Amino acid sequence: MTDNPTPKKSKKPSLTEKRRAARSFALQALYQWHISGNSVTDIELQFRIDNDMSGADIPLFSELLHGVPAHASDLDASFEPFLDRALTDLDPIELAVLRIGSFELAHRIVVPYKVVINESVELAKIFGATESHRYVNGVLDKLAARVRMTEINAKRGAKKS
Numbered sequence: 001m002t003d004n005p006t007p008k009k010s011k012k013p014s015l016t017e018k019r020r021a022a023r024s025f026a027l028q029a030l031y032q033w034h035i036s037g038n039s040v041t042d043i044e045l046q047f048r049i050d051n052d053m054s055g056a057d058i059p060l061f062s063e064l065l066h067g068v069p070a071h072a073s074d075l076d077a078s079f080e081p082f083l084d085r086a087l088t089d090l091d092p093i094e095l096a097v098l099r100i101g102s103f104e105l106a107h108r109i110v111v112p113y114k115v116v117i118n119e120s121v122e123l124a125k126i127f128g129a130t131e132s133h134r135y136v137n138g139v140l141d142k143l144a145a146r147v148r149m150t151e152i153n154a155k156r157g158a159k160k161s
Helices: 015-036 040-050 058-070 072-082 092-107 113-127 132-147 149-160
Strands: none
Touching: 015 040, 015 058, 015 092, 015 113, 040 058, 058 072, 058 092, 072 092, 072 132, 092 113, 092 132, 113 132, 132 149
């Protein structure tokens, strides 16, 4: 018997884990975009050089990083009615999380609304202030009721059957 056990093979990340990593990188990149005002193309290049993104869904990262700023005004307008404060009073992390969640609700309809909300809440738990995940959950839940009404009604109808 040897003293060195057989090294464990590192498991390949699941699609869910890759998407979660992409959202995490996108949040950080969008925060940088918001604070610095640098171009998203430059930020994307920097992120790809400076980070090991092998465990991330790169196309999703890129879609979020370019899509959120391209639609920022519309995204902000979609969730602003559900805020209890001015948009300018939001913490930059909360704002970035709400924009990502709003973008996914509006533009990535293949992702179930509950997954979008859950992933946004998880981002807020990791990067946001202590209770920001509750705030994000409340805002995106109300937005989902408006943006994904057909999906929500279909789920409710399926439960009644």
